[in-house]
Structures are given as C-alpha cells and as structure tokens.
Amino acid sequence: MRQHRTFSRLFGSLLLVAAAGIAGVGAAPGGSAPAAAEPPRPLGQIVPAPARVKAGGSPYAVTEGTRIRVDEDSGEVRRIGEYLADLLRPSTGYALPVTAQDGSDGIRLRLGSTDPSLGAEGYRLQSSGGSVTITARGPAGLFHGVQTLRQLLPADVEKDSVQDGPWKVAGGTLTDSPRYAYRSAMLDVSRHFFSVDEVKRYIDQLALYKINTLHLHLSDDQGWRIAIDSWPRLAEYGGSTEVGGGPGGHYTKSDYKEILQYAASRYLEVVPEIDMPGHTNAALASYAELNCDGVAPPLYTGTSVGFSSLCAPKAVTYDFVDDVIRELAALTPGRYLHIGGDEAHSTSHEDYVAFMEKAQAIVGKYGKTVVGWHQLTGAEPVAGAVAQYWGYDRTGAAERQQVADAAKKGTKLVLSPADRTYLDMKYDQNTRLGLAWAGYVEVQRSYDWDPATYLAGVPADSVLGVEAPLWSETLTNSEEIEQMAFPRLPGVAELGWSPAATHDWESYKVRLAAQGPRFSALGINYYRSPQVPWGAE
Numbered sequence: 001m002r003q004h005r006t007f008s009r010l011f012g013s014l015l016l017v018a019a020a021g022i023a024g025v026g027a028a029p030g031g032s033a034p035a036a037a038e039p040p041r042p043l044g045q046i047v048p049a050p051a052r053v054k055a056g057g058s059p060y061a062v063t064e065g066t067r068i069r070v071d072e073d074s075g076e077v078r079r080i081g082e083y084l085a086d087l088l089r090p091s092t093g094y095a096l097p098v099t100a101q102d103g104s105d106g107i108r109l110r111l112g113s114t115d116p117s118l119g120a121e122g123y124r125l126q127s128s129g130g131s132v133t134i135t136a137r138g139p140a141g142l143f144h145g146v147q148t149l150r151q152l153l154p155a156d157v158e159k160d161s162v163q164d165g166p167w168k169v170a171g172g173t174l175t176d177s178p179r180y181a182y183r184s185a186m187l188d189v190s191r192h193f194f195s196v197d198e199v200k201r202y203i204d205q206l207a208l209y210k211i212n213t214l215h216l217h218l219s220d221d222q223g224w225r226i227a228i229d230s231w232p233r234l235a236e237y238g239g240s241t242e243v244g245g246g247p248g249g250h251y252t253k254s255d256y257k258e259i260l261q262y263a264a265s266r267y268l269e270v271v272p273e274i275d276m277p278g279h280t281n282a283a284l285a286s287y288a289e290l291n292c293d294g295v296a297p298p299l300y301t302g303t304s305v306g307f308s309s310l311c312a313p314k315a316v317t318y319d320f321v322d323d324v325i326r327e328l329a330a331l332t333p334g335r336y337l338h339i340g341g342d343e344a345h346s347t348s349h350e351d352y353v354a355f356m357e358k359a360q361a362i363v364g365k366y367g368k369t370v371v372g373w374h375q376l377t378g379a380e381p382v383a384g385a386v387a388q389y390w391g392y393d394r395t396g397a398a399e400r401q402q403v404a405d406a407a408k409k410g411t412k413l414v415l416s417p418a419d420r421t422y423l424d425m426k427y428d429q430n431t432r433l434g435l436a437w438a439g440y441v442e443v444q445r446s447y448d449w450d451p452a453t454y455l456a457g458v459p460a461d462s463v464l465g466v467e468a469p470l471w472s473e474t475l476t477n478s479e480e481i482e483q484m485a486f487p488r489l490p491g492v493a494e495l496g497w498s499p500a501a502t503h504d505w506e507s508y509k510v511r512l513a514a515q516g517p518r519f520s521a522l523g524i525n526y527y528r529s530p531q532v533p534w535g536a537e
C-alpha cells in the first residue's frame with residue numbers, strides 16, 4: 001500500500017512535470033543574463049503548484065497597449081481588475097486601463113465558467129499571443145487566477161518603480177482548484193501587538209499564495225486586543241502591555257472592521273479567537289470578579305503558559321463570555337469563531353468540560369461555528385465543531401486517538417502540527433528568533449507531509465484543511481514575522497491548495513527557489529534556507 005502510494009505520487013508528479021513542459025528546466029531566478037533574452041517562466045512554475053497544466057502556443061506579452069477587460073455587470077470583477085492594474089502599473093509603467101468593453105485582446109477577467117469542477121475558488125487561465133483570459137465561477141476564483149498571473153510574470157513585476165520587462169506570460173492553459181477549502185494562517189497579536197498596517201501587509205503576502213483564512217489570536221495572558229464595549233477594561237487595561245513590557249495596544253472596532261474589509265478584498269475570511277478558559281490573564285487582570293477568589297492578578301509580560309483560568313463555576317463568567325462572543329460575532333461576517341481551549345492546565349477537567357459546553361452553546365446562539373484547539377475533543381465538541389490539531393511527533397497515542405475518535409463522530413479537523421506548520425519554530429540551532437519546543441522545523445520538514453494521512457484513523461474527508469500559526473512571543477514587527485513565515489508559509493499553502501499528486505520536494509524546492517527574487521522585489525525579509533537552491537540575486 002505504502003509503496004503503491006509513493007509510486008502513484010511520483011508518477012503523478014512526473015505526469016504533471018511533463019505536461020507542464022518543465023522537465024529538466026531549472027529555475028533561473030535573477031540570473032545575470034539580460035532580461036530580454038530570458039524565455040517566459042514555464043507555465044507550471046508557480047506556488048502552489050497548479051492542478052493541471054497544458055503548456056504550448058505563443059506567449060502573451062503585457063505591453064503599453066494592454067487593456068484589462070472585465071465583465072461589465074459585476075462590480076466585484078471590476079474591483080479585481082483594478083487590483084490587478086494597481087499591481088502591474090508601477091513596475092511596467094503602463095496605463096493598463098480597466099474596461100468593461102468586450103474584446104478578444106488584453107487581459108480578460110470573466111465570470112460565468114460552466115465548468116463545475118472549478119468550484120467556488122478554481123479558475124482557468126488561457127494564455128496565447130493575443131490575450132490572457134482568466135475564467136471562474138466566482139470572484140474568489142478570478143482573484144486566485146490573478147495571483148497565478150502575477151507569478152507567471154517576471155519577479156520584477158512586484159517592484160514599485162518602472163522596470164525593463166519584457167512582460168511575457170508563457171502560452172498554454174492552466175486549470176486549477178484547491179484540494180482543501182480551509183487554507184489558513186494564524187497571527188498571534190496578543191504576545192506582541194501588531195498594527196493594522198502590519199496585519200494588512202501579512203494579508204497581502206498570504207493572498208499571493210492563495211491562503212483564504214486569517215486566524216487572529218486576539219487574546220491571551222499577555223494582552224487583550226479587541227475593544228468590547230460592555231467590558232471596556234479588557235482592551236484599555238488588559239491590552240496595555242505585551243511580552244517584554246512594551247506598550248501593547250488593541251484594535252478599536254473600526255480598526256478590526258478595517259482588517260476584515262481588507263482581508264475580504266483579498267478573499268480571506270477572518271476567524272477571530274478569544275482563547276478560553278486558560279490563557280486569560282489579561283482578562284482576569286482587568287476584572288477582579290472573573291477570578292474565583294475575586295482578586296485581580298497583575299498584568300503579565302512573561303512567556304509561561306498554563307497558569308490562568310476563568311472561573312468555571314461562577315455565573316458572571318458566562319455573562320462575560322456571552323457579551324464578548326455576542327459583540328465579536330456581530331462584528332465578524334465569517335462563519336467561524338475560535339474559542340481556544342488549549343493548555344487549560346489551571347482548570348480542573350470537570351470545570352473544563354462544563355465551561356466548553358457552555359461556551360460552545362453561546363457561539364451557536366450567535367450563529368457561528370465553533371473552532372477550538374484539539375483539546376476540545378477532550379470535552380464534548382458540539383455537532384459541526386472544528387478542532388484544530390496542533391500536536392507534534394511526541395504527542396501521545398491517547399491524545400491522537402481522542403482526536404481521531406472525534407473525527408469519526410463528525411468533528412472536522414484543521415491540521416497545524418507544531419513540528420511542521422508552526423512558523424514560530426526555529427529553522428535550526430542558529431535561528432535568532434522563535435522557539436524550539438517542537439524541535440527545529442526546516443523548510444523541507446514543514447512541506448514534506450500529507451494532510452490526508454498525517455493522523456492515523458482520521459477519515460480523509462474529516463480534514464477541512466491546514467493552518468500555519470505564527471506565535472509572537474519573540475516577534476515584534478513585520479521584518480521578524482517575515483523571517484519566520486518565509487519561506488515556510490508558501491509550502492503550507494501548497495499543501496492546502498495543490499493535488500497530492502503534485503507533492504514532490506525535489507521539484508517543489510526549485511519552484512520555491514524561483515520565489516526568492518519575488519520575495520526580494522516585494523521587500524519580504526525571508527530566510528535563505530540552505531535546503532533551497534536559491535539563485536544569485
């Protein structure tokens with residue numbers, strides 16, 4: 001069985017490589033040859049790997065005369081057209097007018113594909129001498145197709161000043177749709193606070209790799225980061241510091257809406273997390289009545305976990321949870337609300353089970369679907385709940401079994417194994433930032449696993465998708481976020497998007513290397529892992 005799987009995987013990826021016409025073609029990132037002499041990037045050379053590629057025909061060139069043609073009856077398609085124009089104008093220096101006028105030339109964005117296999121997020125990109133046409137069933141598909149088009153153009157296209165070009169896209173057809181519906185990245189804004197602009201910058205980076213979910217870890221021991229009108233001290237006092245004693249901060253409701261709107265414009269759904277009943281020192285410090293002994297502890301700026309707990313037996317605890325969830329649910333258009341539930345080491349098992357039962361009911365009452373860390377499976381997950389697995393190679397068999405049993409009973413899983421997808425784990429012993437409790441996680445280790453078979457006993461269709469969490473005990477700004485997220489994040493994005501048959505480290509590392517000049521052009525501070533054959537830049 002195992003042999004068979006390996007064989008079919010390998011065979012699948014050979015097929016893909018052959019179909020893409022990229023066999024034997026190495027990346028040529030940032031070579032010293034003049035750009036004009038370089039052939040366009042082969043059609044399959046993108047991250048995440050596309051589902052199907054048929055290379056051939058003449059390339060398309062974006063020129064001074066190129067127009068971006070959008071369906072006239074959709075404001076959303078026009079907005080995607082404008083987004084694409086904004087991406088391409090600074091580096092090409094071309095006007096690139098966005099027009100609803102029909103025509104067979106230019107870059108054409110069209111809704112109304114009748115191919116059901118594309119689903120809500122898939123697209124088809126056809127490129128030839130006269131035009132590039134992206135078709136999809138819905139706007140999210142068009143948006144993902146635009147990300148593909150971006151990657152098919154030379155990396156210089158990402159720069160914010162006029163570059164030489166030429167701006168060619170290889171000829172052929174690419175038909176693409178995601179393996180998993182839930183492709184997520186988490187940002188911990190509690191341990192260190194990140195500004196709205198820093199979050200937006202990360203959202204743009206996630207969108208490039210077709211991530212469609214942003215999980216915001218909005219509360220923890222070290223800081224409460226979202227304004228709640230009925231409990232104002234949570235943000236005002238509980239948000240007033242962070243790890244190391246810095247000033248912290250919080251999002252006002254309008255800041256939060258601005259993040260949501262920006263994420264939505266990049267087709268990401270925001271999943272807000274209020275971590276409970278543990279990881280709650282910021283709340284406990286803000287309101288004495290939330291503590292079992294009625295005494296508020298001081299604010300906390302260290303990095304220990306597991307010492308705080310809401311008071312499960314007290315009625316006021318559920319008034320608090322109800323108010324917070326009600327206000328957050330009203331602000332959040334997405335389907336999900338994450339209630340944490342991890343590392344509740346200061347809550348008895350009995351209290352934990354009782355608390356999670358009540359908290360889940362409150363989430364349901366406000367019309368949202370519960371997401372919880374996988375410890376939720378040690379209580380009673382409600383029907384429809386999603387558990388996020390964050391175990392690692394040393395996670396015990398009993399704990400894994402509990403997760404598998406819950407999956408068999410209908411709990412869906414998002415996989416974020418700490419020794420694979422935790423972007424805050426150090427790459428190796430020389431990594432300056434990050435933690436190492438789950439071991440070192442180099443680029444190959446974070447990419448080389450299969451979500452469908454990772455947890456024994458879990459039905460394949462229980463897996464909703466994958467997430468790459470970024471905890472911020474050691475991270476204070478975008479430069480540090482990027483050093484840890486890049487280049488591992490694109491690998492997790494590929495696990496979420498690309499068919500299993502494309503999975504192959506040897507070819508992935510070449511495609512990843514080709515992203516290096518793009519990271520640089522975007523100003524992304526990435527880790528130059530020795531496992532990846534980066535070219536000279």
Ligand code: TNX
Pocket residue numbers: 305342343373390422424435471472473
């Ligand atoms: C474990 S993962 C935690 C976080 C820490 C993280 C650091 C999880 C659900 N809990 O509280 O920030 O490790 O890697």
